[in-house]
Amino acid sequence: MTTTTPPVAVRTPPEPAGPAPRRRRGPSPQVLIVGAAIVIVGYLAVVPLAYLFHDTFTGSRGLTFGAFARAYGGDTQAGQMMLNSLAFAVGSSALALVTGTVLAYVQVRTDVPFKGLLFAASLVPLIVPGILYAAAWIFLGDPTIGLVNTLLLRPIFGVNPVNVFSLEGMIWVQGLHLAPVAFLLMVAGFRAMDPSLEESAAMSGAHRLTVLRRITIPLLRPALISSALLMFVQSLESFEVPGLLGLQNNIYVFTSRIYFVLRQYPIDYGAAGAYALGLLAIAAAGVLLSGWLQRNARGFQTVTGKAFRPQPVHLGRARPWVGAGVVVFFVVTVVLPVGVLVYASLLKFYAAPSVEAIATMTLDNYASVIRNPLAGTALSNSLILGVGSATVVMLLSAVVSWVVVRTRLPGRRVLDLLAFTPIVIPGLVLGLALSFVYLRVPLPIYGTLFILLISYCTRYLPYGMRYSSSAMAQMSKELEESATVFGASWLQTFRRVLLPLASSGVLAGWVYILVVSFRELSSTILLYSPGNEVLSVLIWEQFENGQFTTLAALGVLMVVVLVGLVFIAYRLGARVGLQSDTDR
Known part of the structure; x- marks a missing residue:
């Protein structure tokens, strides 16, 4: 018989206490980066408007409305200017919306030929800047x-x-x-709409126009309102x-009136601010009206979990x-404007096409643009x-977007x-507001490229938010949680x-902002200084000096550069995306 002795517990002496682990002091990189982003967004959005309001309503004797009296009173013809602004905005938006909606319906819902021409025409507003498009129509x-x-018309009617x-x-x-922008927006609306209701109405004997008027257009109400806004x-x-067309006949709208006031001597910044606030109020009213009209947007949802394929x-x-109508639209919006720019760029002096004019065609305008050092500086700045x-x-x-979409932080809606x-601040108003800021703040950046960079970043921040927010909303939080479980920091997870997963949306937003910044004029015209011109300002100066053929050559080169930039960006993006897919 064996006896077992119970195990004796052996007490080990305590280890000598070493130095306590050092805790990380200060905020984490996540807090620093997110906090800096919030401060920058608040500064970009609030500070210029605050200065604009302050300098417009404040005079030597405190609060005053004298700027509004000078801007809208007396013989300023402010009433006619406001009517012109509303007529111009409503008329051009109605023309664009009707044309774009009809073309989108034809593209998505019919068997029309030449569908590729419509998408080719939709690239025009991205590639051809507004100043070149207006010059082409001159x-x-x-x-x-x-x-x-x-x-065309004089040989037939005898008049112009x-x-x-x-x-x-x-x-x-x-x-x-x-119109091409409205076309792209409405194409997305038509493709996202279930056509079963239209097909049911057609099977019940409704006429095609009746279906379009009573079914299709009411279901497109959210997309129509957004596009119209x-x-x-x-x-x-x-x-x-x-600026190019209206000022020739003294037809003023808000933007051209602001530019005219700031080109007078002495400059009346208060009156310019009063015009800017009037323009801002109309734009904000349009946004509020759009939101009110879309308050019942859920009642127009037709996309459910069931698949559909429109016939x-x-x-x-x-x-x-x-x-034939599609071909005519392509010719009017693409072939004629671009073709006349190329034609004018080959002439020493602009003249109607004839044998004599064609015989004098030359590349001298392109040579003079290339030799001009100011053109190289403008290209580099752009x-x-x-x-x-x-x-x-x-x-x-x-x-x-990560803060707004992926977190539950209080105030994230305010940040959004x-x-x-x-987006409701017109470019000319933003330029004026920034001039109010940096003419008074002791920072030597007015008239430099840095103030133009601030203007562009402020102006196009809403578009970058839409692209990045849409991309991040499509990703599951499980990916971040998995990276965190394996020890990745927030910065590593984000980078x-x-x-990489949101690269498609980020790249699309990057290309869009690159193109629109490259052609921006409205905010630049008030903030640039000699020696810091960009291509759009240089084209404007050529127009003011009457150098129309040189303007055309510079515009053609600008379009070529834009096309090359977009091509290079998408090729690089495709390589990055392919590499990311391979790594995953």
Whole structure:
């Protein structure tokens, strides 16, 4: 018989106490980066407007409304200016919306031929800046030398009925320039709408026009309102078309009046601020009206969990005629403006096409542009500002979008609203507000490229937010949680997980902001200084000096550079995306 002794517990002496682990002091990189992004967004959105309000309502004796009296009272013809602004904005947005909606319906819901031409035409507003589009229509619709009058209408009617230097001409040019944008927006709306209701109405015996009027258009109400708002705000803030076309016949809108007041001596900054606040109030009212009209947007949702495939409407005998209309639209919006710019760039002095004019064609305008050192400086400045603003905006909006979409932090909706606020600030108003800030703040950046960079980043921050927020909303939180479980910090997760997965949306936003920054004029015209011109300002100066053929050559080169930048950006993005897919 064996006996077992219970184990004896052996007490080990305690280890000598060493130094306590050092805790990390100070905020983490996540807090620093997110906090800095919030401060920057608040500064960009609030400070310029605060200075604009302060300097407009404050005089030598304190609070005053004298600026408004000088701007809207007396013989300033402010009433006519406001009527012109509303007529221009409403007319051009209506033309763009109707044209874009009809073309989108034809593209998505019918068997029309030449569908590729519609998408080719939709690239025009991204590639051809507004100032070049307006200049092209001067060559086409001038009452004395315009090709539409000299080649088409004068031989038939004996008169020159087209005058692009009129309110109707302004509406026509702006509406055509915005129609492809409305087309792209409405194409998305048609593709997201379940056509079963339309097909049911057609099977019940309803006429095609009845289905369109009572089913299709009511279901498109949210998309129509959003598109109408965008067209209205962009027309209201447009400076290129009113500046090139309206000022020739003393047709003023808000933007051209602000520019005119700031070019007078002595400069009345208070009156300019009063005009800017009036323009801002109309734009904000349009945004509020759009939100009120879309308050019941859920009642128009037709996309559910069930799959659908719309059946194209067979046009039958009308198919050739509708296809001819598509070709005509492509010719009017793309071939004529771009073609007349190329034609004018090859002439020493602009003249209507003839044997003599064709015989004098030369490349001297391109040679003079290339030899001009100011053109090289403007190109370099445009590249720096385009790439810089696109990079800053997308990095900033990526961080802010993470806060808005991925967290539950209090105040994130306010942050989203602040980031969206600059969309209702017209470019000329933003330029004036920034001039109020940096003419008084002791920072030597007024008239430099840095103030232009601030202007571009403020102006296009809402667009960067839409791109990055949409991309991040599509990703599951499980990816971040998995990275955290394996020990990745927030910065590593953001840089190596979130950004690569959202690269498609971030790249699309980067390319868009690059293009629109490259062609920006309305805010730049008030903030640049000699030696810091960009290409759009250089084109404006060529127009003011009457150098129309040089302007055309510079514009053609600008379009070529833009096309090359977009091509390079997408090729690099495709390589990055392929590498990311391979790594995953």
